[in-house]
Amino acid sequence: MSAPRPRTDLLFAGVLVLLVPGYLLLPAGHPEELGYVAVVGACTLVLLVVAAASPARRPWLPLGAALTAFCAAEVEVAHLSWTGGRLTPSPADVLFLLGQGLQFLAVLRLLPAPRGGLRRGPLLDVVLVTTSVGLLFVVYTVLPALGGPGDGLLTRLVAAAYPVSDVAVVFLLARASGWRSDRPAALWWLTGGLLASVVADVTVAVLTAAGDTDPPRGVRLLWLVFYVCVAAAGCSPSATALGRRPAAPPPSATLVRMPLLAAAALLPPVVTVADHVVPGAGDHGLALGFVSLVVVALVLLRVGDLLRIARGQAAVVERLADTDPLTGLPNRRAWDAQVARSFVAAHASGAAVAVAIVDLDRFKAFNDAHGHDGGDALLVAAASAWREALPGAFLARWGGEEFTVLLVGASAEEAAVRLHAVHAAVPHGQTCSIGVAQWDGSEVPPAALARADRALYRAKADGRDRTVVDRGRGVHPAVPVAG
Known part of the structure; x- marks a missing residue:
């Protein structure tokens, strides 16, 4: 010493x-x-x-x-x-x-x-x-x-x-x-x-x-x-x-x-x-x-x-407050603000607006098998791939393994077609399920998102790896994207 x-x-x-x-x-x-x-x-x-x-x-x-x-x-x-x-x-x-x-x-x-x-x-x-x-x-x-x-x-x-x-x-x-x-x-x-x-x-x-x-x-x-x-x-x-x-x-x-x-x-x-x-x-x-x-x-x-x-x-503080720290995507706060602005603009112009919820299938099982670091890596890779697959769309992380997509100027059917690219871009051999709803021109943003969430649950119940469209009075399942 x-x-x-x-x-x-x-x-x-x-x-x-x-x-x-x-x-x-x-x-x-x-x-x-x-x-x-x-x-x-x-x-x-x-x-x-x-x-x-x-x-x-x-x-x-x-x-x-x-x-x-x-x-x-x-x-x-x-x-x-x-x-x-x-x-x-x-x-x-x-x-x-x-x-x-x-x-x-x-x-x-x-x-x-x-x-x-x-x-x-x-x-x-x-x-x-x-x-x-x-x-x-x-x-x-x-x-x-x-x-x-x-x-x-x-x-x-x-x-x-x-x-x-x-x-x-x-x-x-x-x-x-x-x-x-x-x-x-x-x-x-x-x-x-x-x-x-x-x-x-x-x-x-x-x-x-x-x-x-x-x-x-x-x-x-x-x-x-x-x-x-x-x-x-x-x-x-x-x-x-x-x-x-x-x-x-x-x-x-x-x-x-x-x-x-x-x-x-x-x-x-x-x-x-x-x-x-x-x-x-x-x-x-x-x-x-x-x-x-x-x-x-x-x-x-x-x-x-x-x-x-x-x-x-x-x-910088404003940007950090609106950004998901893991994926770098807009977070739920930024999503709420963007959807509110888009609905107001669409009401004035008469444009169609569609919202979608994307959920990684069996994410919990993947997370258990690969650890939390592996699960985080999957979320980051998926966010990056989907950002490139959806140019012009507003993609945000809603929470957990769920992501939300806002497509201005697209009907529900047009949105479902565009979202095929999301299925194709899921990394690490995983799949995703998607629920889509078109804004009816008068409902508040949470109501439209709730209909998309209902369609998502239908996609999960029908076997996952597919897109389901909500039409307001029911749901219209799309064919499975992959076998």
Whole structure:
């Protein structure tokens, strides 16, 4: 018996619980910076070692490379802080942005598109979320950073680059939520870490645009959460579930996607209101109006897509409700509806209508001899053969071994002639008996079928393997079809 696997998810959850008070209790200055760099380095090392040690976790190596670039950038930031150097723009920014690019490629590999490509519905979801959140990032982080009171154009460009990379992260997360029906723990860890980094980067961009280039401790704590969560994702037992191309999910909304789409749709109008209500929020009416128009158009497209799916699913349900699951023929419900429509149309046009009941002879004996599977196979084969033998007729399974036939435009005698083909098509050497009745022009459908059933019993009593016609005042037996 193998030893139980360590609960690495719980281990890293404990690390996160201890990290918050531990980091906040560190004295400001060198102890805080050393503790921060130590956690970043440890997380990077853990992810690299785990990914390199297991072939199943090799897809996580590019993300380990991204963390390595981030770790080198954090070391450079600590060095600049200790020596009084300029924090931005600096070589650390180059390493951070390099890490952002590597991170995008790594997550793209860990969360590949489903087999068969991205369906229209999930694609609209991704575009909706990315457009709503992305353009708001541009309005509230990129544009202020470019026009902020920085030391120069390079400083402003660097400050604007971080939220742009975060838009790519939002795209990846929206993309993953659009098709993954499974939610492994590794995906939750990775999502939590990426969201923490997005919040931290946006906060820094806003502060930098306001002239504050020294991020507060709370922002650095969010970055630590990012590193720990990414390391936890790579070490999670479910990490091997990522990196494989998933099957395409059914085209439906999920509990995860619906709140996400609702938030994305409401975000632009909410912020537009805030622009006019909150003092000092800014004036971005034109940009937000454009965002709102784009989002509304995407929502309308998505609603149309969902309506199309709903109509298709309703048609499938209706078809299943009217279909016999064994033979694929119309069932009794579909028969009742079709006969009622045909009788109404025949009453208006004066056309003749005949109904018939077809019964497999000695089916119980066949079923006992060949088992239920053999009996089912006979029913399926008979249904298929009779469907081909009666083009233009409405053939349904009435129940058990009984089938019903509706022939519009045929008298009882004409129907009996056409039904000779049914006798000839009975599979597996079996025979059938048939009762036929012609609608009298006024009786309800069950009455006509009852007369056909009476004729069927006469056919059974006369020796089976024959067709009997009911004429209303009695029955007229046809000659046996086979010797």
